[in-house]
Amino acid sequence: MAQFRGVDYLLIDSMLSEEELLVRQSVRQFADAEVMPLIRDCYREGRFPTHLIPKLGELGYFGANLDAYGCAGMSSVEYGLLMQELERADSGLRSFCSVQGALVMYPILTYGSKEQKDQWMPRLRTGSAVGCFGLTEPGFGSNPAGMQTTARQDNGGWILNGEKTWITNGSAADIAVVWARTPDGIRGFLVEKGTPGFTSSDLHGKMSMRASVTSSLALADCRVPASAMLPGAKGLKGPLSCLTQARYGIGWGVIGAAMDCYETARQYSILRTQFDGKPIAAHQLVQEKLAWMITEITKAQLLALHCGRLKDQGKLDPAHVSMLKRNNVGMALECARLSRDLLGANGIMDEAPIMRHMCNLETVKTYEGTDHIHALVIGERVTGIAAYK
Amino acid sequence: MKILAAIKQVPARDSQLRVNDSGTWIEEPDTSEINEPDAYALEEALQLREKAGGEVVALCAGPESASQTIREALAKGADRAIHIEDDDLGRFDSLGIARILAAAAATEQPDLILTGLQSDDLGFGQTGVILAELLGMAHATIIMKVEPRGTGIRVKRELEDGWFQNTDLPLPAVLTIQSGINKLRYATLMGIKKAKLKEVRKLTASGLGVAVEPSVRLERVFMPQRTKQTRMIEGSVRDQAAALVEALRHEVRVL
Numbered sequence: 001m002a003q004f005r006g007v008d009y010l011l012i013d014s015m016l017s018e019e020e021l022l023v024r025q026s027v028r029q030f031a032d033a034e035v036m037p038l039i040r041d042c043y044r045e046g047r048f049p050t051h052l053i054p055k056l057g058e059l060g061y062f063g064a065n066l067d068a069y070g071c072a073g074m075s076s077v078e079y080g081l082l083m084q085e086l087e088r089a090d091s092g093l094r095s096f097c098s099v100q101g102a103l104v105m106y107p108i109l110t111y112g113s114k115e116q117k118d119q120w121m122p123r124l125r126t127g128s129a130v131g132c133f134g135l136t137e138p139g140f141g142s143n144p145a146g147m148q149t150t151a152r153q154d155n156g157g158w159i160l161n162g163e164k165t166w167i168t169n170g171s172a173a174d175i176a177v178v179w180a181r182t183p184d185g186i187r188g189f190l191v192e193k194g195t196p197g198f199t200s201s202d203l204h205g206k207m208s209m210r211a212s213v214t215s216s217l218a219l220a221d222c223r224v225p226a227s228a229m230l231p232g233a234k235g236l237k238g239p240l241s242c243l244t245q246a247r248y249g250i251g252w253g254v255i256g257a258a259m260d261c262y263e264t265a266r267q268y269s270i271l272r273t274q275f276d277g278k279p280i281a282a283h284q285l286v287q288e289k290l291a292w293m294i295t296e297i298t299k300a301q302l303l304a305l306h307c308g309r310l311k312d313q314g315k316l317d318p319a320h321v322s323m324l325k326r327n328n329v330g331m332a333l334e335c336a337r338l339s340r341d342l343l344g345a346n347g348i349m350d351e352a353p354i355m356r357h358m359c360n361l362e363t364v365k366t367y368e369g370t371d372h373i374h375a376l377v378i379g380e381r382v383t384g385i386a387a388y389k
Numbered sequence: 390m391k392i393l394a395a396i397k398q399v400p401a402r403d404s405q406l407r408v409n410d411s412g413t414w415i416e417e418p419d420t421s422e423i424n425e426p427d428a429y430a431l432e433e434a435l436q437l438r439e440k441a442g443g444e445v446v447a448l449c450a451g452p453e454s455a456s457q458t459i460r461e462a463l464a465k466g467a468d469r470a471i472h473i474e475d476d477d478l479g480r481f482d483s484l485g486i487a488r489i490l491a492a493a494a495a496t497e498q499p500d501l502i503l504t505g506l507q508s509d510d511l512g513f514g515q516t517g518v519i520l521a522e523l524l525g526m527a528h529a530t531i532i533m534k535v536e537p538r539g540t541g542i543r544v545k546r547e548l549e550d551g552w553f554q555n556t557d558l559p560l561p562a563v564l565t566i567q568s569g570i571n572k573l574r575y576a577t578l579m580g581i582k583k584a585k586l587k588e589v590r591k592l593t594a595s596g597l598g599v600a601v602e603p604s605v606r607l608e609r610v611f612m613p614q615r616t617k618q619t620r621m622i623e624g625s626v627r628d629q630a631a632a633l634v635e636a637l638r639h640e641v642r643v644l
Contacts, residue, residue, distance in 0.1 A: 003403060005420065018460055019581055026464070026576040060578030072578035082578070 004032065004088070007259045009298045015305060016077070023078045027085035030059060035089040042211040043356050048092060048172070049211070057127030061086070061097050063105035069121035071105070076316075077308035080252030084304075088256030091360035092212030094249070099168045100124060102245035104131030104177055107188060110241070111232030116190060120175060132173035134164035134191075134217050135239045141166075142373050142388070144179075145236055149219065151180035151189060157226055158182075160189060160197075160219040166367065170215025171200040177230075178219065179239045188230035188238055197222030208359040244318045247368050248311065251324035252304045254332035254364060255297065257357040261332075262293045264352055265339035272344075280342070289338045296335065300328045319381040326374035333361040390443035390537070390560075393494055394434040394467065395504035395520070396427040398451045398458040402509070408610050414479045415610065423458045426505025430566040432573050433535055434503045435466045441537045444468045446497060450489055452476045456589070463584035464576035470589045471497075473597070481594070482605040487519035492597035494524060499561060501542070506531050506565040514565075521563035528563040529556065533570050 006013070006024075013021065034052065042049050056062060060072035064082055067073035074082065087094035105124050108116055123129035140146045149162025160180055170176070176191045176198075191198050200215045230238070269281035269290065280286050307324045310316040336358035340347035347354050365371050373388060380386045400406060400418035407416045423431075434445045447462035449455050450473040459470045471493050478486065494502060502521075507514035514530075521528030534545035538557060546554040547567055576584075594601075620636075622629045638644040 005401070005403065018457055019585065021457065022460055022464060022576060022581050022584075023578065025461075026578075026581065030575045058577065059575060060580075064578050070579070073582055074578055078578075078581075 004028065004260075004263060007263060007294070007297055009294050010302075012298070012301050012305065016081075020075070020078050020081060023074065024081040024085060026059075027061075027082050028088075030055075031085050031089040031093075035086075035093060039090045039093070039211060040350050040353075040356070043090070043092075044210075044350065046206070046210045048096065048213050050172075052093075053096075053127040053130065055127075056097065057125060061101075062125050062127060063101040063109075063121075064097075066101070066105060066109055068109055069117065069125055071121075071125055075308070076248070076311035077305060079249065080304055080308050083249040083253040084256040084259075086256065087253035088260045090211050090356070091253065091257060091364055092209050094253040094256070095168050095209065095212050098246045098249045098253070099133055100127075100131055102249055103133035103242050104175070106245050107133075107177055107230060107233065107238065107242050108190070111188060111230040111238060112190075113227065113231050115227060116230070120190070123174075129174040130169055130172050131175045131177065132167050132169040132215075132217075133239075133242065134167055134170075134176050134178040135243075136164060136166045138163060138165050138216075142370055144239065145186075147179065147181055147186070149178070149180040151182045151187060151229075153182075154223070158189065158224050158229065160191065160222040160224065162219050164217040164219075165203075165215075167200075167215045167217055169213050170217055171202050172213045173200075176217060177242075178217070180219075185235045186238065188233045189224055190228045190230065191219070191222065191224055195222055195224060208363040210356075210359075240318070243368055244321050247321045247325040248307065248316070250364060250368055251307065251321065251328045254328045254361065255300050255304060257361060258293070258297050258300065258328075258332035258335040261336045261339035261354050261357050262290070262297060264354060265293070265342040266290055268343050268346070268352075286342060289342055293335045293338055296331045300331045303327060319377055322369065322374040322377040325369060326371055326378070329361060329365050330371060333358065333365060336361055390437065390441050390500045391497065392434040392437060392443060392445050393448050393497060393499040393502045394427070394431040394445055394462065395448045395490055395494075395502060395517070396431055396458060396462055397424040397449065397505070397508050398422070398455040399424045399508055399510040408612065412609050412611065413607060417452070417454065421454065421457065423461060424505050424508050424510075426507060426509075426566055426568045428505075428573055429568050429570055430503040430505050430564075431462055431465065431467065432571045433532075433566055434501075435574070436571060437501070437535060437537070438466075443500075446471060446499070448490060448493060448502075449473070450475060450478060450486060450493075450594075452478075459589060460581075460584050461576060463587045463589075464580040465574055466580060467587075469587050471592060472589050473592045473594060475594055479607065480601045480603065481599075482603040483513050483515040484519055484605075485599065485601065485603055487516050487523055488599045489594050489597060490516070490520050491523040492599055493592055494520070501560060502526070502563040503535075503566055504563070506567055517563055517565035524561075524563070526561045526563050527558045528565075529558055530565045531567050532564045533567055535564060 063071040064074045065079035151158045151160050174193050178189045178191050197220045199218045203214045272280045340354045376388045398421045401420040401422045404418040404420045409416045438445050445467045447467040447470040504517045531547040532544050536543045541559045622632045
């Protein structure tokens with residue numbers, strides 16, 4: 001395939017600053033040179049390209065939108081473009097950076113003590129430590145308020161009990177941000193790898209996100225010191241605020257996956273001939289699919305860009321992010337399906353990136369707030385009635 | 390060591406090129422990028438600074454939009470930049486461009502000037518060499534390797550037929566760098582942020598006292614013209630074969 005030059009039907013690039021374009025170009029070069037050549041094998045073999053972690057740190061991709069402890073201090077749009085280009089390579093790679101930045105570094109920086117920040121932020125930024133985020137439980141996905149993991153005070157420390165699952169980077173993590181019920185409401189705890197009573201095990205048999213580690217965490221009378229609790233986060237809005245950050249990144253990231261599918265299908269349809277040597281792109285049904293995709297990608301780009309500008313003005317709220325995440329993931333998944341269709345039988349092979357993106361996007365549709373739940377958040381915003389309660 | 394990295398912005402390699410209305414050059418392309426050999430010259434400059442200390446100054450003549458390429462150089466680690474801003478550099482020939490660059494370089498008194506061995510758009514391969522002559526500096530072309538050595542440098546030049554030449558040069562010197570001699574770095578996000586704060590000195594050709602007096606003029610730019618001719622070869626099969634071989638050997642020169 002020819003070198004990827006971006007998808008910009010509506011001259012949206014003209015709304016981006018020189019820095020924003022440079023961020024995109026730099027990440028695109030990195031993804032093309034360092035990730036694209038090996039991602040198919042990683043996906044086949046079910047492994048994350050671990051050797052990239054120090055490089056991702058060096059380039060400033062962890063906590064890129066945070067502005068402390070040497071983080072890059074990117075604007076929201078710059079951060080979004082980073083996510084887009086990473087997910088153009090693979091959703092698993094974007095997930096790794098999302099979790100590290102939005103779900104681990106963000107809560108430590110926002111809710112942590114000075115000691116917690118000093119200890120973890122530099123290591124998490126460079127990638128010398130990996131983090132994970134433990135909120136979801138086997139019985140509580142969309143309804144985290146029902147969580148059964150508990151923390152009780154004992155002898156000046158805390159004792160944690162419970163189980164977390166669907167945890168990206170779980171077994172790879174040096175530090176887990178674990179959310180647990182206390183008599184005082186839901187609180188966050190930093191649990192280090194190797195703490196007695198804390199174990200992880202990987203989930204096997206995934207047909208999606210195969211280039212990403214997904215684990216369960218078990219806490220059995222796991223004792224952590226009082227200093228392990230995040231002092232600034234009290235109640236469910238702590239973890240939910242982290243998820244809003246991560247979902248914002250997903251809203252951008254999936255545009256990258258959609259672009260990769262669309263561009264693959266567009267180029268294929270021009271090269272592939274059928275019926276008297278005509279390119280299949282000359283057929284009306286093929287053009288209609290390409291027209292649908294480019295239109296939806298363009299709308300998704302505008303939605304993401306607008307949300308990014310709002311975020312920098314402090315005006316983006318969680319109900320906006322729900323629309324961004326839900327719309328753009330649905331769009332990307334449909335683009336993957338249409339692109340597969342255009343490639344015919346060739347589309348099912350892993351020579352093309354399409355099935356990989358499609359399978360990944362099934363996860364992205366569900367995690368960080370399912371499509372349904374985000375619909376209900378939007379529904380609540382426009383009716384004032386919460387349908388999920 | 391103070392190193393100038395002379396870089397040029399050129400149309401991106403697979404951009405759609407359109408000849409301008411007057412047929413003298415191309416319209417400004419949708420996407421531009423740093424001239425490839427210049428990217429390696431900049432990288433070499435940054436690596437030399439990491440080894441020997443000093444400063445790297447990016448030097449670029451080009452339209453306002455070349456600020457994108459300058460910003461990339463700053464993001465990758467150049468300490469500051471000089472932008473000789475001109476929307477119509479096509480008025481100058483290689484000598485004129487080299488005069489502009491030389492006048493700007495003279496304000497810096499560099500120890501070393503690195504630039505690509507040629508540009509991806511015009512491909513004359515002259516600017517670096519003329520620049521050295523104008524500044525009265527030693528120069529070497531098609532450089533594969535640069536090492537500081539005493540008060541000078543040792544360089545490895547690519548010759549033809551797989552031969553190389555290792556030679557010592559005094560400083561100050563101008564080197565034209567071959568593509569692919571090092572591994573290009575990516576701009577880090579921190580670097581991109583820092584680049585906003587770095588100095589970009591703006592100059593103009595007239596401000597530098599360089600007049601437009603080209604001795605070489607670009608006559609016409611046009612797309613390769615496709616021609617298709619069919620010639621029927623008459624005669625016996627033996628004569629036809631002989632005529633065909635003759636034509637392939639001496640006219641088409643493929644045999």
